[in-house]
Amino acid sequence: MNKKITIILIAFMMVLTACSPTAGEQGPAGEQGPAGEVSQEAIEAAVEAALAETEAEVGGTLVIYSGRKESLVADIIAEFAATSGVEVEVRYAKSAALAGTLSLEGAISPADVFFSQDPVSLGVVAKEGLFDRLPADVLDNVPAWAVDSNGFWVGTSGRSRSLVVDTRDVTDAELPGDIYGLADEKFRNRLGLAPTNSSFIAMVACMIESDGEEKVLDWLTTINGLGYGEYPKNSPQVAAAAAGELDIGMINHYYTLRVLAENGDEPIKNVYLDGGCGAMVMPAGAGILSSSQNKPAAMAFIEFLHSKAAQETFTNTVYEFPLVEGIEPNALLPDINSLNSPSNLNWSALALWQEKAVELIAQAGY
Amino acid sequence: MKIPKILLTTNVFILTIFLMPIFYMFWRFANFSRNISAFLKSWDVSSLLFNTLTLFLAVVLTSLLIGLLVSIFTVRYELPASKILFSLTILPLVIPSYIGALTYVSAFSPRGLFVDIFSNFGLNEISGIDGFVGSWIVLTLFTYPYVQLVCSSALRNLDSTVEDAARSLGVKKVKMYTSVVLPRLKKPIIYSSLLVGLYVISDFGAVSLMKYGTMTKAIYSYYVININGDPVIFYSTILIFLALIISFAQRGSDISRSAKVSGTPREMEKIKLSKKPKILVLAFFFVLIFFSLFVPVSVLGYWLFRGLAQGNNVSGALSGILGSLTAATVTSILAMVIATPIVVMISQYRSKFGDLFEKVTLTLYGLPHIAVGISMLFITIKIFPSIYQTFITLIISYLIVFLPQAVGGGQASMEQVKLSYIEASSGLGFSKIDTFFKITFPLIYRGLLAGAALVFLSTMKELPQTLLLRPTGFSTMAVDIWSNASEALFTQAAFSAFILLAISAFPTYILSTRNLTN
Numbered sequence: 001m002n003k004k005i006t007i008i009l010i011a012f013m014m015v016l017t018a019c020s021p022t023a024g025e026q027g028p029a030g031e032q033g034p035a036g037e038v039s040q041e042a043i044e045a046a047v048e049a050a051l052a053e054t055e056a057e058v059g060g061t062l063v064i065y066s067g068r069k070e071s072l073v074a075d076i077i078a079e080f081a082a083t084s085g086v087e088v089e090v091r092y093a094k095s096a097a098l099a100g101t102l103s104l105e106g107a108i109s110p111a112d113v114f115f116s117q118d119p120v121s122l123g124v125v126a127k128e129g130l131f132d133r134l135p136a137d138v139l140d141n142v143p144a145w146a147v148d149s150n151g152f153w154v155g156t157s158g159r160s161r162s163l164v165v166d167t168r169d170v171t172d173a174e175l176p177g178d179i180y181g182l183a184d185e186k187f188r189n190r191l192g193l194a195p196t197n198s199s200f201i202a203m204v205a206c207m208i209e210s211d212g213e214e215k216v217l218d219w220l221t222t223i224n225g226l227g228y229g230e231y232p233k234n235s236p237q238v239a240a241a242a243a244g245e246l247d248i249g250m251i252n253h254y255y256t257l258r259v260l261a262e263n264g265d266e267p268i269k270n271v272y273l274d275g276g277c278g279a280m281v282m283p284a285g286a287g288i289l290s291s292s293q294n295k296p297a298a299m300a301f302i303e304f305l306h307s308k309a310a311q312e313t314f315t316n317t318v319y320e321f322p323l324v325e326g327i328e329p330n331a332l333l334p335d336i337n338s339l340n341s342p343s344n345l346n347w348s349a350l351a352l353w354q355e356k357a358v359e360l361i362a363q364a365g366y
Numbered sequence: 367m368k369i370p371k372i373l374l375t376t377n378v379f380i381l382t383i384f385l386m387p388i389f390y391m392f393w394r395f396a397n398f399s400r401n402i403s404a405f406l407k408s409w410d411v412s413s414l415l416f417n418t419l420t421l422f423l424a425v426v427l428t429s430l431l432i433g434l435l436v437s438i439f440t441v442r443y444e445l446p447a448s449k450i451l452f453s454l455t456i457l458p459l460v461i462p463s464y465i466g467a468l469t470y471v472s473a474f475s476p477r478g479l480f481v482d483i484f485s486n487f488g489l490n491e492i493s494g495i496d497g498f499v500g501s502w503i504v505l506t507l508f509t510y511p512y513v514q515l516v517c518s519s520a521l522r523n524l525d526s527t528v529e530d531a532a533r534s535l536g537v538k539k540v541k542m543y544t545s546v547v548l549p550r551l552k553k554p555i556i557y558s559s560l561l562v563g564l565y566v567i568s569d570f571g572a573v574s575l576m577k578y579g580t581m582t583k584a585i586y587s588y589y590v591i592n593i594n595g596d597p598v599i600f601y602s603t604i605l606i607f608l609a610l611i612i613s614f615a616q617r618g619s620d621i622s623r624s625a626k627v628s629g630t631p632r633e634m635e636k637i638k639l640s641k642k643p644k645i646l647v648l649a650f651f652f653v654l655i656f657f658s659l660f661v662p663v664s665v666l667g668y669w670l671f672r673g674l675a676q677g678n679n680v681s682g683a684l685s686g687i688l689g690s691l692t693a694a695t696v697t698s699i700l701a702m703v704i705a706t707p708i709v710v711m712i713s714q715y716r717s718k719f720g721d722l723f724e725k726v727t728l729t730l731y732g733l734p735h736i737a738v739g740i741s742m743l744f745i746t747i748k749i750f751p752s753i754y755q756t757f758i759t760l761i762i763s764y765l766i767v768f769l770p771q772a773v774g775g776g777q778a779s780m781e782q783v784k785l786s787y788i789e790a791s792s793g794l795g796f797s798k799i800d801t802f803f804k805i806t807f808p809l810i811y812r813g814l815l816a817g818a819a820l821v822f823l824s825t826m827k828e829l830p831q832t833l834l835l836r837p838t839g840f841s842t843m844a845v846d847i848w849s850n851a852s853e854a855l856f857t858q859a860a861f862s863a864f865i866l867l868a869i870s871a872f873p874t875y876i877l878s879t880r881n882l883t884n
Contacts, residue, residue, distance in 0.1 A: 069853055071853045089838045090839065096590055096591050096592075104744075108754065110754075195587075231577075232577070354592075358588075358592060358595075
């Protein structure tokens with residue numbers, strides 16, 4: 001009898017020990033469109049170059065909280081892991097959710113790096129005082145608009161708000177110059193948006209900062225009253241526009257470009273507004289947590305994101321704007337200087353409005 | 367007989383740990399930072415509550431209707447291949463709502479697979495299925511087997527002499543069922559509707575994919591935006607409260623215990639159908655099996671073969687498969703171990719305390735997973751940071767919601783263990799522990815195993831808790847399906863889904879047909 005129990009116990013222990021998580025090795029392969037023109041060697045060379053720059057020895061384990069999708073960044077992260085010898089574990093979730101998780105975790109956070117889709121989520125973590133300041137040479141890799149004013153995080157690529165329009169049903173002439181123009185009777189039941197998407201929330205935060213709560217609530221309520229298609233995120237809006245279900249979707253620019261890169265005949269296009277928060281250009285970026293146990297590896301990772309190989313991947317496979325000088329933007333992208341993003345946006349100020357933005361969105365009945 | 371102290375302490379200790387998520391959420395709610403009435407006004411509470419309850423009622427009604435029809439046809443009527451029909455209609459049980467919803471959203475989207483097929487027949491204008499209607503259809507298709515399971519076995523045990531008598535008196539068929547059969551199936555009907563109801567209010571996958579605003583969807587949306595915010599606490603508390611009310615309605619009237627109906631089952635002659643009604647009944651089965659089994663499985667198959675033909679790689683699914691199997695194995699073994707002292711206490715030492723304990727334990731089953739997951743997240747960060755994001759936390763949170771299945775299994779077989787056996791054993795000078803291993807355990811382990819099998823199946827397909835609590839880098843098939851599908855990587859999603867269904871189908875088939883022979 002005792003023998004049996006012992007056997008069961010041993011079996012149980014074996015199961016327990018067998019299940020320590022194996023991490024950082026599950027980049028899904030394939031299915032994400034053209035792989036860009038970045039060669040394996042180029043990435044490896046870039047990692048080595050980046051590593052050579054950091055004097056400190058890198059190694060150990062690096063935990064990345066990534067608000068950027070697995071299908072977009074898994075390959076880059078795997079390359080970093082392979083060439084640096086750092087064992088990387090990645091937790092993928094929405095940027096805002098990870099920012100909330102980091103604020104809740106505080107000092108006990110297992111994360112070393114927060115890699116976010118949008119500046120507002122980064123600002124939330126910065127506001128809680130959870131980031132280390134980054135050295136000036138890292139901040140100087142990218143233009144000043146894509147950097148936190150306190151130096152807590154740095155941009156890694158750029159993305160613009162845009163409208164995806166179904167070219168069969170929408171004429172250029174009927175489109176407004178700014179986002180407030182969408183609150184118009186002629187757009188009844190023709191609009192789409194993703195109320196929980198971090199970038200949409202960031203846009204609403206920008207609107208509150210520049211135009212005040214009342215005007216924003218008014219706009220949200222009117223749009224809701226006009227009837228809108230609710231989407232969990234941006235990519236299904238592009239699919240819906242291509243399928244003819246949706247006339248105008250409020251998205252980030254690269255979702256449309258990804259579809260067009262695969263099939264140039266799809267009857268959709270991006271419209272970049274003439275100004276205001278609907279034309280905002282935001283950085284995706286990363287910061288190092290103060291509680292990190294492996295700061296050298298965290299720094300090497302951020303520098304790697306600024307390497308030529310990583311920047312080229314961002315622009316050629318994700319269709320974002322590269323931020324490091326000397327990188328050729330993908331041909332599908334408009335000239336970043338032709339976009340009318342509000343100047344002097346203060347990302348930490350927007351972060352302060354994030355919660356209010358969420359509240360207004362709920363209050364307007366979304 | 368008095369409950370031994372060791373047994374009592376162990377069980378109370380276990381239950382206290384398991385109730386922590388409820389207590390914690392209620393405590394947070396009590397310390398709410400905001401004025402509740404302002405909250406009720408500014409957030410869309412009433413419409414979310416209304417949506418949740420409407421869906422609850424609609425799905426319960428249609429599931430009951432379909433489940434009862436299937437039960438009556440397979441148990442009372444002579445149909446060709448009726449055993450096969452019974453198994454095929456049970457099988458949708460293995461399809462988690464998020465897989466069902468995913469395939470439906472895709473199949474019936476304006477460019478979906480089925481629209482392509484139907485357009486050959488001139489049906490061009492099919493709008494996508496979503497919102498209330500989509501959630502209603504999908505949840506009905508994958509929950510009616512609960513009604514079928516409970517009601518068909520009850521019907522089988524129901525003495526049919528009354529029906530025969532009614533029939534010989536010339537009572538019409540429909541009238542006979544409404545006035546003779548259904549009233550006697552009242553308890554199993556209530557029991558299974560509440561089972562379906564609990565599933566509906568806790569469902570997260572289907573309503574999210576169908577974009578229908580219920581409480582669970584609100585919790586997840588707000589969690590994504592601000593995890594520590596008041597709305598998450600508020601809606602989680604309300605949802606837990608709702609689940610508790612339903613659970614107590616179910617357990618309170620002792621319906622579960624007497625879901626077995628009285629009467630002596632006897633081999634009854636099945637009713638023969640003439641040609642026309644037989645064709646109608648078979649058509650009903652065909653339509654049902656087509657939508658609840660064929661549609662989801664063929665959509666998955668289509669994705670998989672299309673993807674493989676395009677050369678997509680599915681090797682990434684391996685870690686999720688291993689993760690699911692590991693988590694499910696560990697959880698089911700532990701559930702069996704933990705359930706044993708609870709089963710012994712509540713069935714062998716009947717007492718008021720034991721009854722209460724039983725009710726509270728079984729109540730855990732209905733807890734909405736997303737609320738338990740969020741509560742566990744808070745508890746581990748704030749109180750037990752050393753087990754935060756570890757496998758241990760994930761397993762504990764699985765055990766909290768799935769333990770009742772193991773307890774239920776053990777309880778069923780515990781009825782064979784007579785107190786007199788135990789008294790005889792102690793009379794012969796055996797110690798309590800010896801008695802347990804020589805008499806009690808051998809008699810109940812089959813029931814516990816069946817319960818553990820259920821825990822295994824449930825753990826394997828669990829989604830919201832896994833999403834919230836898994837260790838970084840650890841994934842399961844459910845997580846892979848969810849995240850791959852949300853990135854439109856359908857080949858990988860379909861592959862994991864196929865493996866999940868294949869692993870679940872066989873044990874589900876065995877477990878459900880046990881009812882046939884018993």
